[in-house]
Amino acid sequence: xxxxxxxxxxxxxxxxxxxxxxxxxxxxxxxxxxxxxxxxxxxxxxxxxxxxxxxxxxxxxxxxxxxxxxxxxxxxxxxxxxxxxxxxxxxxxxxxxxxxxxxxxxxxxxxxxxxxxxxxxxxxxxxxxxxxxxxxxxxxxxxxxxxxxxxxxxxxxxxxxxxxxxxxxxxxxxxxxxxxxxxxxxxxxxxxxxxxxxxxxxxxxxxxxxxxxxxxxxxxxxxxxxxxxxxxxxxxxxxxxxxxxxxxxxxxxxxx
Amino acid sequence: xxxxxxxxxxxxxxxxxxxxxxxxxxxxxxxxxxxxxxxxxxxxxxxxxxxxxxxxxxxxxxxxxxxxxxxxxxxxxxxxxxxxxxxxxxxxxxxxxxxxxxxxxxxxxxxxxxxxxxxxxxxxxxxxxxxxxxxxxxxxxxxxxxxxxxxxxxxxxxxxxxxxxxxxxxxxxxxxxxxxxxxxxxxxxxxxxxxxxxxxxxxxxxxxxxxxxxxxxxxxxxxxxxxxxxxxxxxxxxxxxxxxxxxxxxxxxxxxxxxxxxxxxxxxxx
Numbered sequence: 001x002x003x004x005x006x007x008x009x010x011x012x013x014x015x016x017x018x019x020x021x022x023x024x025x026x027x028x029x030x031x032x033x034x035x036x037x038x039x040x041x042x043x044x045x046x047x048x049x050x051x052x053x054x055x056x057x058x059x060x061x062x063x064x065x066x067x068x069x070x071x072x073x074x075x076x077x078x079x080x081x082x083x084x085x086x087x088x089x090x091x092x093x094x095x096x097x098x099x100x101x102x103x104x105x106x107x108x109x110x111x112x113x114x115x116x117x118x119x120x121x122x123x124x125x126x127x128x129x130x131x132x133x134x135x136x137x138x139x140x141x142x143x144x145x146x147x148x149x150x151x152x153x154x155x156x157x158x159x160x161x162x163x164x165x166x167x168x169x170x171x172x173x174x175x176x177x178x179x180x181x182x183x184x185x186x187x188x189x190x191x192x193x194x195x196x197x198x199x200x201x202x203x204x205x206x207x208x209x210x211x212x213x214x215x216x217x218x219x220x221x222x223x224x225x226x227x228x229x230x231x232x233x234x235x236x237x238x239x240x241x242x243x244x245x246x247x248x249x250x251x252x253x254x255x256x
Numbered sequence: 257x258x259x260x261x262x263x264x265x266x267x268x269x270x271x272x273x274x275x276x277x278x279x280x281x282x283x284x285x286x287x288x289x290x291x292x293x294x295x296x297x298x299x300x301x302x303x304x305x306x307x308x309x310x311x312x313x314x315x316x317x318x319x320x321x322x323x324x325x326x327x328x329x330x331x332x333x334x335x336x337x338x339x340x341x342x343x344x345x346x347x348x349x350x351x352x353x354x355x356x357x358x359x360x361x362x363x364x365x366x367x368x369x370x371x372x373x374x375x376x377x378x379x380x381x382x383x384x385x386x387x388x389x390x391x392x393x394x395x396x397x398x399x400x401x402x403x404x405x406x407x408x409x410x411x412x413x414x415x416x417x418x419x420x421x422x423x424x425x426x427x428x429x430x431x432x433x434x435x436x437x438x439x440x441x442x443x444x445x446x447x448x449x450x451x452x453x454x455x456x457x458x459x460x461x462x463x464x465x466x467x468x469x470x471x472x473x474x475x476x477x478x479x480x481x482x483x484x485x486x487x488x489x490x491x492x493x494x495x496x497x498x499x500x501x502x503x504x505x506x507x508x509x510x511x512x513x514x515x516x517x518x519x520x521x522x523x524x525x526x
Contacts, residue, residue, distance in 0.1 A: 010359045010360055010362075010363070011362070011363040012363070013360055014360050014361055014363065014364045015363060015364050015367065018364065033379075033382050033383065086271075087272065087277060090272075090274035090277035090278055090281075091277045091278065091280060091281040091284075092281050093274075093278055093281070094278040094279075094281060094282050095281050095282055095285050097500065097503075098496050098497075098499075098500060099496075100499075101496050101497075101498075101499025101500040101502075101503055102492060102495055102496035102499055103457060103458040103461040103462065103495055103499060104458065105458070105461065105462040105465055105466070105473075106461055106465060106473065106476050106491075106492050106495050107492070108465070109465075109476060109477065109479075109480035109488060110488070110489070110492065112480070113302040113303075113480075113485065114302055114303075185370070185372070188372045189372050189373075189374050189458075189462070192372060192374045192375065192377075193374060193462060193465075193466060196374075196377065196466055197465075197466065204374075207375070207377075207378055208377070208378060210378070211378030211381060211382060216382075219378050219379075219382075222375075222378075223375045223376065223378070223379065226371070226372060226375035227368075227371035227372075227375055230370040230371045230372045230375070231366075231367050231370050231371065233370065234366075234369070234370035
């Protein structure tokens with residue numbers, strides 16, 4: 001009981017303190033760029049109305065979800081293929097390493113040329129950045145599967161599909177999840193960038209719009225919302241990680 | 257495809273050297289880039305031929321403006337990375353070696369870390385306009401967490417037996433820091449630096465692209481709005497090459513700094 005209380009206190013203490021400090025320090029603020037936190041919080045409710053959620057926030061999240069899902073499917077699928085095919089791996093390795101090294105946001109203008117500035121472009125931008133970490137981590141994961149396990153699978157004549165599903169995929173999954181975690185962070189960045197660059201709606205668009213019209217408390221409320229979204233997605237991913245890889249984390253803590 | 261018979265002797269074709277295959281892959285990609293725009297499938301205005309892109313690249317390499325932009329990007333990257341590494345390492349060691357502080361800050365760090373640094377774009381524009389500090393703000397915010405989290409994990413990893421030994425040998429706090437915490441955390445720090453270096457480059461170019469602070473990113477935006485597709489692709493190639501160089505450079509640094517470490521010495525891991 002006491003430990004639970006202590007933990008809650010530890011987890012909430014500093015955030016509460018920082019929030020209070022910000023609130024008090026900015027209470028009498030007349031600075032144009034740093035309005036009082038009370039004003040930002042008041043603005044938050046007024047700015048992010050149900051209408052805005054429907055028109056800006058949810059479409060952004062939907063595009064992120066679609067792009068991220070497509071990246072995961074393509075990245076894992078191609079990654080399994082390339083990781084299992086030696087010649088294909090050597091053939092594509094330098095090109096893929098280069099593709100990964102390109103800072104993803106520079107692809108925004110390229111994809112704008114092809115796809116205009118609609119939903120398709122924004123989703124394509126997200127895929128173009130997210131797919132590489134997943135793909136390359138899947139390849140690395142597949143290639144690091146224990147050869148003994150593969151030999152065992154061959155000795156038991158598991159067949160291609162079953163080997164893939166029962167041996168290769170679980171063996172590669174820690175790396176795949178690592179890639180998916182990196183991709184999620186990149187996806188959020190690209191979601192915002194693609195909307196800041198060219199859009200009539202979306203979270204990134206709204207925030208830049210507030211800044212350009214000097215609606216400073218609204219801009220701050222947008223920054224807070226975006227921050228909250230990032231933190232929420234990270235928390236969701238941590239849950240997913242624990243659900244999928246509980247056996248792996250368990251193993252690691254036992255070894256240590 | 258049926259079940260493979262493992263006892264039947266597999267005909268083994270002579271393996272092609274990996275390096276040759278890789279070169280063939282690059283050549284194929286370049287060739288596809290040259291031929292595709294000549295077909296009606298792709299509009300060459302949007303997707304110029306490899307030749308045209310390389311021509312634009314050669315033009316750029318001869319211009320002082322290009323080198324200026326490259327230098328601006330590199331300066332923003334290096335300065336931002338240096339600040340992030342110094343701050344992340346110092347705070348990480350400090351927080352990590354004081355358990356109460358670590359416990360009190362954990363939730364805050366977990367909350368602040370995933371905040372996308374592009375959320376700070378409007379703030380950076382308001383505070384610094386289109387100057388270098390705008391880029392730095394984004395770069396430092398993104399890179400700092402990578403370093404901090406790794407160093408925190410590193411300090412926690414100190415071998416308990418070694419810690420007890422240090423205590424019974426009555427090492428001072430400073431000695432424990434420099435002899436125990438630092439060498440243990442160093443491999444983690446280097447991992448953090450490697451991750452941060454990549455993230456810092458991405459954010460440097462992104463800030464220039466979106467905010468318009470000087471550098472390669474802004475040149476790409478300018479090329480795009482002025483319809484110079486060849487130049488845009490040429491600059492993207494340069495950005496990619498920069499990314500590859502950063503990756504290789506940090507890996508080499510990591511190997512050098514950690515030459516004493518078993519994981520590096522053994523050569524089994526990277």
